[in-house]
Amino acid sequence: MSRTLSAIVAVCDDWGIGREGDMLVTNRADMRHFVRCTKGHTVILGRKTLESFPGGRPLKDRRNIVLTRDASFTCAGAEIAHSVDEALSLLGEDENAWVIGGAEIYRQLLPHCTRAVVTKNHCTRAADTFFPNLDGEKSWRPVETDGGYVIQPGEGDEGVAFEFVTYERVEPSDADKGTGYSWFDVAVDVVSTALDHVVG
Numbered sequence: 001m002s003r004t005l006s007a008i009v010a011v012c013d014d015w016g017i018g019r020e021g022d023m024l025v026t027n028r029a030d031m032r033h034f035v036r037c038t039k040g041h042t043v044i045l046g047r048k049t050l051e052s053f054p055g056g057r058p059l060k061d062r063r064n065i066v067l068t069r070d071a072s073f074t075c076a077g078a079e080i081a082h083s084v085d086e087a088l089s090l091l092g093e094d095e096n097a098w099v100i101g102g103a104e105i106y107r108q109l110l111p112h113c114t115r116a117v118v119t120k121n122h123c124t125r126a127a128d129t130f131f132p133n134l135d136g137e138k139s140w141r142p143v144e145t146d147g148g149y150v151i152q153p154g155e156g157d158e159g160v161a162f163e164f165v166t167y168e169r170v171e172p173s174d175a176d177k178g179t180g181y182s183w184f185d186v187a188v189d190v191v192s193t194a195l196d197h198v199v200g
Helices: 028-038 047-051 084-089 103-112 183-199
Strands: 004-011 016-019 042-046 063-067 078-081 096-099 115-121 140-150 161-169
Touching: 004 016, 004 028, 004 103, 028 115, 028 161, 042 047, 042 103, 047 063, 063 084, 063 103, 078 084, 084 103, 096 103
Parallel strands: 004 096, 004 115, 042 063, 042 096, 063 078
Antiparallel strands: 115 161, 140 161
16 A cells, blocks of 8 residues: 545635635535544644644644644644655655645645545635636546535535535646657658658
């Protein structure tokens, strides 16, 4: 088993994820889903996300790695990293780790993720932070959808439909990686073929 780095996030239809430090949709079913996915594993998060938790305490039953530029920051029960490379170096070879936010942490670590588990809340709310629209990214594809849910009374924002969608990173093809065969080479081939017909 090799190391797995995944992102987990809740978005609205426009891929908004938050406003003024708060989540856009209250969805207790999504919270339970988050716990099921991350419990017993490592989570990587930013300092502001940590401070948004009750008491500013790390999540229990998980290894917490806090990524921050603040060299003086400390937190009991969490490990501190000051760069992406340092955070990744703390992970074991067979470790299953989750990137849980906020927006800047997603931006820095999403290129290192091979999977993203997205709760899609089918509504639009005023947002000031967004997650990349994976549906518009050629490097990501949906591989599993668990949908048809609606937030029930007493479970948050009643009546909002939602689904869980898992995306996987698409390995680039040889053409995407670049094989040295460019549009110029294609043009040369076309001209050469035309000359062959004329000369022949």
